[in-house]
Amino acid sequence: MHNKTIAELSAGLKNGDFSSEELTRSFLARIEKLDPQVNSYISVTTDEALSQAREADKRIAAGNASALTGVPIAQKDIFCTNGVKTSSGSKMLDKFIAPYDATVVSKFNQAGAVMLGKTNMDEFAMGSSNETSFYGPVKNPWDLTAVPGGSSGGSAAAVAARLAPGATGTDTGGSIRQPAALCGITGIKPTYGRVSRYGMIAFASSLDQAGPMERTSEDCALMLNAMAGFDERDSTSVEKDVPDYTASLNDDLKGLKIGLPREYFGEGLDSEVAKVIEASIEEYKKQGAEIVEISLPNTGLAVPTYYVVAPAECSSNLSRMDGVRFGHRCDNPADLEDLYKRSRGEGFGAEVKRRIMIGAYALSAGYYDAYYLKAQKLRQLISDDFKKAFEQVDVIMGPTSPTTAFNLGEKSDDPVTMYLSDIYTIAVNLAGLPGMSVPAGFVGQRPVGLQIIGNYFEEARLLNVAHKFQQASDWHQRAPENFSD
Amino acid sequence: MSLDRSDVEKIAHLARLAISEEDIPGYTHNLSNILDLVAQMDAVDTSGVEPMAHPLDATQRLRADEVSETNQREAFQKIAPATEASLYLVPQVIE
Numbered sequence: 338m339h340n341k342t343i344a345e346l347s348a349g350l351k352n353g354d355f356s357s358e359e360l361t362r363s364f365l366a367r368i369e370k371l372d373p374q375v376n377s378y379i380s381v382t383t384d385e386a387l388s389q390a391r392e393a394d395k396r397i398a399a400g401n402a403s404a405l406t407g408v409p410i411a412q413k414d415i416f417c418t419n420g421v422k423t424s425s426g427s428k429m430l431d432k433f434i435a436p437y438d439a440t441v442v443s444k445f446n447q448a449g450a451v452m453l454g455k456t457n458m459d460e461f462a463m464g465s466s467n468e469t470s471f472y473g474p475v476k477n478p479w480d481l482t483a484v485p486g487g488s489s490g491g492s493a494a495a496v497a498a499r500l501a502p503g504a505t506g507t508d509t510g511g512s513i514r515q516p517a518a519l520c521g522i523t524g525i526k527p528t529y530g531r532v533s534r535y536g537m538i539a540f541a542s543s544l545d546q547a548g549p550m551e552r553t554s555e556d557c558a559l560m561l562n563a564m565a566g567f568d569e570r571d572s573t574s575v576e577k578d579v580p581d582y583t584a585s586l587n588d589d590l591k592g593l594k595i596g597l598p599r600e601y602f603g604e605g606l607d608s609e610v611a612k613v614i615e616a617s618i619e620e621y622k623k624q625g626a627e628i629v630e631i632s633l634p635n636t637g638l639a640v641p642t643y644y645v646v647a648p649a650e651c652s653s654n655l656s657r658m659d660g661v662r663f664g665h666r667c668d669n670p671a672d673l674e675d676l677y678k679r680s681r682g683e684g685f686g687a688e689v690k691r692r693i694m695i696g697a698y699a700l701s702a703g704y705y706d707a708y709y710l711k712a713q714k715l716r717q718l719i720s721d722d723f724k725k726a727f728e729q730v731d732v733i734m735g736p737t738s739p740t741t742a743f744n745l746g747e748k749s750d751d752p753v754t755m756y757l758s759d760i761y762t763i764a765v766n767l768a769g770l771p772g773m774s775v776p777a778g779f780v781g782q783r784p785v786g787l788q789i790i791g792n793y794f795e796e797a798r799l800l801n802v803a804h805k806f807q808q809a810s811d812w813h814q815r816a817p818e819n820f821s822d
Numbered sequence: 823m824s825l826d827r828s829d830v831e832k833i834a835h836l837a838r839l840a841i842s843e844e845d846i847p848g849y850t851h852n853l854s855n856i857l858d859l860v861a862q863m864d865a866v867d868t869s870g871v872e873p874m875a876h877p878l879d880a881t882q883r884l885r886a887d888e889v890s891e892t893n894q895r896e897a898f899q900k901i902a903p904a905t906e907a908s909l910y911l912v913p914q915v916i917e
Contacts, residue, residue: 436897529877543876572883573876641862652837659838661910666903672913674838682840690839691849694830695856697837711863713873718866720874753855769877793878 338363339499340816343408343556346502350397350407357397357407361390361451364409368453368500371820374481377495379414379472380422381454389451396449404559406449411501413492414455415462416442416547417536425538426458426470426488429658429665429684439536440568441505441547448563453501457491460686461655462512462540464488465758468749469688476745477520478817479782483742486516492550493520498820503551503560507537509544510643511737511762514774517550518737518786521776523803523813524550525557528794529769530575532561533568541650542573544643544766552813554775554803558582561796577794585797586804591625593802594730600636601735601761613778613785614736620809621734621802629730633722638715639764640756645699645712646767651689652696658684691752720768723790732802733790736761737774741783761788771796775803776812784812825854 338360341349349355365383372378386409393407417423417435419442424430438446445452459469467475467490475490477483478498485494489506493516496504506513508526517524525548532547539545549560565579597618602611622628660666660680667683670676685693699708726733739760748755765772770790777787787806791799807813825833830850834841841849895908904911 434901436894436901530880569885573880575878575880635866638863638866641860644856644860645863656838660903661912662898663901663903670913673915676913677838678835678840681838682842685839687845687848690837690841691852691856693837693839694833694849694853695860698833698853698857699860701833701836708860710873711868713875714868714871715863715866717871717874718868720877752852753859756856756859767877 339367340821341502342553343502343551343559346408347404347559351402357390357393357451358387360407361386361409361453364453364501371498372500375476375478375494375498375500376473377457377475377491377498377500378411378454379424379426379457379491382421382452385421386451386453393449393451403448405445405563407451408503409451409453409501410445411453411456411492411495411504412442413458413489413505413507415458415507415538416505417538418442418452418455421455423455423538424471425462426460426472427684427686427689428471431471431665433663437536440533440570441537441564444563450563456495456504459488459490460689461538461651462488462507462509463651463688463692465511465515465755466743466748467491467516468745469686471686474745477742478820479521479784480742482744483783484519484745486519486738486742488512489550490516493517493522493524496520496522496550496552497817499816503549503556505547506550507545507547508766509540509647510766511759513548513550514737514762514772514786514788515759517774519742519784521784521812521815522550522552523554523557523773523775524548525561525773525796525799526765526771527561527565527796528771530573531794531796532564533566533571533574535568535570539654541647542654543650544647554800554807555583555586558586558800580797582797582800585801588801589625590621590802590805593621593626593732594629595621595626596629596631596726596730596733598631598633598636598726598733598735600633605739605760606736607740607780609780610736610740610785613780614787617777617787617806618734620806624805624809631726631730631733633726633764635715635719635722636764639719639767640760642712642715642719642767643763644695644756645708646716648692648696649699649709650696652693652700655689655693688752716767719764723768723770727792732798735788737786737788741780741785765790769793771799773799773803775806778812825850825857
């Protein structure tokens with residue numbers, strides 16, 4: 338059952354081929370047996386999952402099931418789950434039992450989905466390799482010596498290793514798309530504001546966006562149908578109708594204009610990755626798409642700009658972790674300042690501290706104009722590049738990541754080198770656009786992801802473009818050898 | 823942009839982070855490298871560019887000033903490190 342897609346599982350449940358309880362038990366057994374190799378889960382919620390599965394079976398029997406009723410999924414441990422530990426990958430929240438559900442979690446509960454557990458992630462979503470987690474690194478199921486990418490590395494690895502048919506992720510600078518690419522699965526970061534951020538532990542509020550991570554574009558559409566929508570509890574949530582993302586999956590691509598930004602194919606791109614991407618573009622040509630060379634001239638500024646905006650916002654967001662109302666508190670504080678400093682010093686890992694300090698510096702008296710304001714101006718220029726491009730083309734394509742998965746430990750001592758691995762994903766967050774990563778092939782045994790970027794609220798088009806590629810290829814069906822049966 | 827030890831100590835204080843003596847050289851090195859990366863921003867003339875506050879040019883939504891949430895003090899204080907008589911406990915701040 339673990340090799341079936343969500344669409345297939347949903348049909349099987351409705352047909353009575355198996356019950357949600359059987360399905361859930363089979364995934365829980367796989368997690369118990371195989372996850373020690375991968376470390377993709379922080380918490381496995383066995384009792385809650387079985388009770389949700391039994392409820393789902395009743396709902397299916399009563400004939401009022403949704404597409405996700407009885408389908409087991411995993412939640413990234415950044416989403417608050419009432420009564421269940423929500424760590425955000427940090428020692429700071431190691432004992433934090435969330436007192437409420439994130440909107441995304443409530444929506445899946447309403448749909449009748451079953452939560453298998455909470456997935457591992459870079460601490461507070463800050464990282465591109467899942468090595469900054471307090472709970473240890475996640476291993477890439479395709480090669481256990483490689484990183485899975487990050488920050489949603491646990492979700493990507495769990496889906497690739499068939500330890501969940503689908504999972505949620507969040508993407509602030511590439512944290513859905515890059516791990517999806519490195520683990521050979523499909524993931525979509527929707528337009529900023531499309532999915533509620535309520536109850537999603539904030540990293541950089543003007544960039545954070547939640548999205549689904551599955552094996553197929555069709556499954557992403559089913560998951561996004563449940564996740565998307567206006568939420569009055571999120572002040573930047575967008576009031577706009579949600580289409581049925583499955584409705585246009587099969588639309589013909591004839592005449593589709595695909596822009597290839599020359600900046601995404603230049604220096605720094607691994608030549609073998611480039612070949613895989615070029616081969617997937619050929620498939621689109623075969624389907625009648627038209628290729629247009631475009632330019633996004635400010636691409637090189639995206640990483641520097643991001644490393645002002647994101648740390649500034651994180652230093653502000655994480656100031657709430659002060660050892661007073663929740664989270665880690667140091668022993669025997671001498672005074673209030675000692676309480677703050679030691680609780681935070683002990684509770685946060687090195688990468689989170691670095692980003693908080695960069696943010697505190699950029700926002701400190703006398704530096705605001707030179708850093709944050711300058712970055713917000715560059716953000717406008719980066720966004721304008723995309724606006725111009727979308728006057729000419731329907732979607733933009735390129736590699737998700739300049740290389741395949743790197744080795745564990747390879748970049749963990751050098752933050753700047755690590756940051757540059759997100760060079761193709763970060764600009765999309767700065768502009769607030771939707772972006773997707775689709776399995777496009779392999780270099781050796783490590784997967785390559787094709788990135789597809791769309792105009793605002795064009796998620797349905799991205800899912801359609803990805804689905805048509807998956808109808809003509811089988812990269813998304815490949816399973817890592819040790820996790821296929 | 824090169825930071826020295828005293829810069830890092832000052833920033834750590836601003837951010838209310840206790841950093842151990844032996845970790846300061848590592849932070850000094852890494853933070854300087856990150857600021858070098860960030861300094862690439864200076865190469866672009868941004869005079870006349872409006873700073874971007876929101877990707878969709880949205881403005882802050884307002885709601886009616888009505889009570890919409892129920893009191894959940896007990897649930898919220900259950901996860902606090904130290905409370906007494908419905909108050910959060912911290913070291914003494916007023917002599």
